[in-house]
Each structure stands twice: as C-alpha cells, then as structure tokens.
Amino acid sequence: EAGVTQFPSHSVIEKGQTVTLRCDPISGHDNLYWYRRVMGKEIKFLLHFVKESKQDESGMPNNRFLAERTGGTYSTLKVQPAELEDSGVYFCASSPYRADTQYFGPGTRLTVL
Amino acid sequence: AQSVAQPEDQVNVAEGNPLTVKCTYSVSGNPYLFWYVQYPNRGLQFLLKYITGDNLVKGSYGFEAEFNKSQTSFHLKKPSALVSDSALYFCAVRDPQSTGANNLFFGTGTRLTVIP
Numbered sequence: 001e002a003g004v005t006q007f008p009s010h011s012v013i014e015k016g017q018t019v020t021l022r023c024d025p026i027s028g029h030d031n032l033y034w035y036r037r038v039m040g041k042e043i044k045f046l047l048h049f050v051k052e053s054k055q056d057e058s059g060m061p062n063n064r065f066l067a068e069r070t071g072g073t074y075s076t077l078k079v080q081p082a083e084l085e086d087s088g089v090y091f092c093a094s095s096p097y098r099a100d101t102q103y104f105g106p107g108t109r110l111t112v113l
Numbered sequence: 114a115q116s117v118a119q120p121e122d123q124v125n126v127a128e129g130n131p132l133t134v135k136c137t138y139s140v141s142g143n144p145y146l147f148w149y150v151q152y153p154n155r156g157l158q159f160l161l162k163y164i165t166g167d168n169l170v171k172g173s174y175g176f177e178a179e180f181n182k183s184q185t186s187f188h189l190k191k192p193s194a195l196v197s198d199s200a201l202y203f204c205a206v207r208d209p210q211s212t213g214a215n216n217l218f219f220g221t222g223t224r225l226t227v228i229p
Contacts, residue, residue: 004156031215042117043157043203043219056216091157100145100164100207102217106156 002026004105006092012111018080021108025074025094032075033095033102034067038088046090049075050097061086082112115140115208119220126194127228134189134223136204145207146187147217148178152200160202163187174198194227201225 005024013019025032034046046065047057051072060067064083069075079086089109093102116139126132138144148160161172163180171177178189187204201224205217 006156033216035217035219040221042221043205043217045216045218048215059216093157101147101159101162103159104149104157106154 004092004094004103006090006105006108008108009106010109010111012113013082014113015084016081018078019082019110021077021079021090021110023075023077023092023094023105025092026103028096029094029103030072030097031095031099031102032069033093034075034077035091035093036088037091037107038085043091046077079110082110084112086110087112115206115211115218117204117206117218117220119202119204119223121223122221123224123226125226125228128196129193132191132194132198132225132227134202134204134225136187136189136220137185138187138204138206139185140206140208140211142208142210144187145209146178146180147205147207148172148176148187148189149203149205150200151203151222157203160189194225196227196229199225199227 007022032049035043037043045059048055049069052069066078089107091107093104095102118137146163149157163170168180201222203222204220
C-alpha cells in the first residue's frame with residue numbers, strides 16, 4: 001500500500017512569490033491534515049479536512065494560506081504571497097475516518113529567500 | 114490547552130545500552146499519546162500510541178513507552194540501543210474531549226544519537 005506522498009520535496013522561492021504544495025493521502029483515508037515545522041520548533045497543526053470539507057482550520061497562520069481538497073482526494077496548500085517566516089517543513093498526514101493514528105508524508109521543505 | 118514538552122534536545126547513548134527519550138504533556142482531559150520517529154530525509158513514522166488500557170505500550174523496532182498519569186509523562190524506552198535508532202523523535206498528544214480533538218500537538222523533538 002502506498003503511503004502519503006507530497007510534492008515537491010523541496011521548494012526555494014523568493015519573498016512575494018506563490019507556491020503550491022500538494023499532498024496525496026493514503027487511498028481511502030477520509031481525514032487529511034496539514035502541519036508545519038519551523039526550524040527547530042515543534043510541529044504545529046494547520047488544518048484538517050474530512051473528505052472535501054474543512055473540519056478545522058484554526059491553525060492556519062493568516063489569509064495568505066489557502067488549502068483545498070478537490071473531490072476528497074488530494075489536497076493543495078497555496079501560499080500567496082510567501083513571506084520569509086513561511087519557511088519550514090510542511091507535513092501532510094492522513095487517517096481513516098474515526099482512526100486514532102495519523103500517517104505522515106515525507107514533508108515539503110519550503111525556503112523563502 | 115494542550116502542550117507537550119521534550120526537555121532534551123539531544124540524547125546520546127552507547128550502542129547496546131538502554132535508552133530513554135523523555136516526554137511530558139498537558140491536557141485537560143484524558144490524553145491520547147503518540148511517538149513518531151523521523152529518519153534522515155524521511156517523513157514521520159508512527160512508532161506507538163497509548164489510548165487506554167495497559168500503561169506500558171509496545172511499538173515498532175523494539176520500542177516501548179510507559180504512560181504515567183500522575184507524572185503526566187510518556188517516556189520512550191528501548192532496552193538495547195542500535196546505531197540504526199539514531200533519528201529525531203517526536204512525542205505528540207491529542208485531547209479527544211477538546212475542540213480540535215483530532216489535532217496532534219507535538220513536542221520540539223529529541224535527536225537521539227547511538228554511538229557505536
């Protein structure tokens with residue numbers, strides 16, 4: 001069974017540019033989560049989808065971040081325009097409905113210069 | 114509010130010796146507790162969890178953790194460390210009774226180095 005995949009693995013952009021991160025969850029997983037780790041700090045929750053609906057987006061830092069989950073399958077996280085403090089590793093995780101364990105992807109390392 | 118503390122940024126242990134990676138938590142309700150490991154250039158891998166029942170839980174790769182409610186701790190342990198255990202370890206907590214009940218709250222991570 002394929003795990004959670006994320007694309008790209010690395011992205012380097014300049015301040016003010018736009019970047020879109022993609023996450024493909026494990027097939028059949030209704031729950032999809034986005035998290036972010038800023039250098040050396042804890043991994044922080046950003047938002048949670050159940051199928052195509054946003055269940056909780058309380059962790060989204062500001063309105064420069066937009067997440068979508070088309071048809072309840074893959075998800076994208078767009079940052080527009082990117083700022084220096086957006087640099088970090090963005091993780092995606094998925095889980096079956098009502099499951100306790102979340103399964104994480106390899107992360108996307110975003111560097112904003 | 115939920116929070117997790119991993120008091121040690123770095124833990125060094127000799128191969129073959131027992132290892133402990135510490136974690137304490139704060140939640141208002143009964144916690145769900147997790148350990149994840151991140152190997153170099155890899156994503157987070159689930160190691161083990163405590164939901165309910167026996168306080169000692171066993172997980173992947175010979176790791177175990179003990180839930181201690183009075184000390185609000187969930188330390189990760191292994192009887193005999195391997196060089197291949199060298200990685201970054203994250204403790205996480207969920208409070209299923211809270212708003213945002215599905216979200217994980219993570220510690221800052223502990224880098225474990227096993228010395229041959």
